[in-house]
Amino acid sequence: MRDLLLAIGLILSTGLSAPAFEVEQERIFGDPDGRELTILSTTDVPAIAPVLEAFASANPDIRIRYMQASSIEVYRAIHDEQAEIDLVMSSAMDLQMKLANDGYAASISPDPGGLPDWARWRDQLFGIGLEPVLTLASRRGLGDLPPPRTRRDLIAMLRENPALFDGRIATYDPQRSGVGYFLISQDSGQSEGFWRLAEVMGRLNGQLYCCSGEMIDDLRAGRITIAYNVVASYAARYAPDDPDLIRLVLEDYTFAILRSALVPVNAPDPKLATDMISFMLTPEAQRIIAASAGVAMIPGTGPRPSVYMRPIRLDAGLLVYSDQLRRDGLLAEWNAAMVQP
């Protein structure tokens, strides 16, 4: 079915000279006849719509063509296909960094507002919002068990209650999801205990998902009990106030990844894209983004990050995660841990 859809997509794309990369969703904001700003992003439409609408109403002669795609597709579109996109937003920090390093990002000078230094990379990559990576648990699924506070607690809980959690624990599939791969690479670098967790998840027939949304859906439907590594803004959006959902901010560490924006060197309208970035860094836009993520990137625009939170900096070191050899090594390790005989 998937292959068929892909084939149809390919035929359509060649026939209509539509982008060769796979777009999951596309929407137009603002004046249909206005000056076009093309945005390619990993952020799903509902999360960003208020910001785009605010920009469109502030600039009535603008038409925003917003395309949402997976992080790997976003990277491919720019790196391999040099698609004509004005603005690229992605939460896959390593891929964004690689785009900037390999010379695909233009040097721009938006008004950075109160953007902290760690949230930008020179004049090419600009942080747009923090996205905490949480562990979600279903209250019903846990039963009488107390919610774990650390990964150690989580591992112990899983080990002690194999019957309760067998096939009911979920996480990203790093093979399919760029964010998923990035998160396990961060996890593995952060703590040796992560591999123990992976092994436990493997033993319990952990479920692998492509996207946060599906994980949350299954969690709420009661098909799974624990979702490890869920991007918080999804959780906030898909289950704004579900009393069954417990958001666990694990106290040993909780990552916050940075959604970042860049303007490709071949952007048709870099000026407009720069204006868009400036707009997204204004306090009002930041307040919308922080409200959705539950944490503020620019101090003063929303809730402060919890003390357990470790925002990942935009740093040249991120380049190492996109190395093929390293990736192969890490995925081999992951498979060894997850897929058990």
Next chain:
Amino acid sequence: MRRPITARPAGFSLRRRLVWQFATLSVLLVVVLFFAVRLAAERASRASQDAVLGAAVIAIGDGIRPVEEGLSVDLPYAAFSMLGAMGSERIFYSLAIGPRLVSGYENLPQPPVAPGDLSPVFYDAPYHDSQLRLAAVTRRVLLDDSLQEVTVVLGQTRNGQAAIARETARSAAWVGIGFLLLAVPMALWAARAVIGPVDLLAGAVTRRGPRDLRPVRHPAPRELVPLVAALNGFISRLHSTLQLTETFIFEAAHRIRTPLSLVRVEAEIALSETDEEETRARLRRMLRAINESSRSASQILDHATVLYRSEQFEPASLDLGQLTACVLRAVDPIAEMREIEIVSSGLDLPCPIQGDERMLEVAIRNILDNALKYSHDEGRITVTLRQSDGRAALLVEDEGRGLAPGDDRLSGRFRRGSNVGDVVGSGLGLTIVEEAATAHGGSFILQSRAEKGACAIFYLPLA
């Protein structure tokens, strides 16, 4: 008075030349500074960045290990992070076994020489659209039972380094330009400092009196000492030449005067002994000429005396009134002979001055001689000595012909009034008086009186 002849300019100004040299030197300095600093900064930043690049490539090399599936590399996050922190550089790397790329960027330039030992090889090469600085190491790994050589290449752009070097050099250039801006006033100041003593010396020499032939003792910088010495040598040669001339004149006048007296006596005797009218007239003309010559000779002697004494000026305390009275007594016989009445006043009051008695005596006698000479027989001469404002004024008024209009400067040597053709005179008398007055720090004025005759005023500072 004649204007001093100025030196012919050599076509350049010392001051301007100095300023130009200074400014040119400064410009040169700025340029040299700019390039020197740029080179140094480039070298320094290149060396430090090479060190980081080398450390990073070694760290990658150390992370290579064989695993069952082939090769495993633990790319060090920290090394990349450090490379990224060095400035806005892009980073490229590749791992290759022989020509086969294992991981990283394709077609990354390979090292010109194979890295032999453990230390990395550095080289520059273009990659795509940028110029890279690269470091490479090789590590031997046992793969599939054979020892394989893995080449690790790590490269970065050096835009930031160039920018830093440019920036550093630019700030150095700004310092240089600041120096240059300072250099112009500094050069002007330096030029003034150099020229200043020369100007001062020139001023000191210019301010000297016409007869001041003392050596220049004005303090002069060491560099000007040869000039001053040359000037002094010249002055002393001039002085001795002048002295020689004056001695010669003095000698000549002295030698002429004695035989002239003899001739006059002889002529007078001859005049008294002959009755022949024609001979008498001839003798009288002869006597007149003799008188003129003898008077000139004695005035030349007087002049020489005044010159000599003003050079060796050694003033003593004396009373101008008494001195004047003394001179009056000496000229009395001549006045009586021509029945000229000399009326004096103020001579009995004490009038203390510092002066050279012999010089002043010569001066006063010349004033009186002059008055007598231009007085009619049975005329009257008034001599008045006054004291006011710390100076003494000796007024000698006659009833003679006075001065012709325009004759206001009669004190030049051998200069005579335009209305005195019929009176014997050398033109030296007033020169003598003025020189004596100047030597004493006084002055001398000769002017026409309102009705008739002339008034000579001889000013001297009171002691």
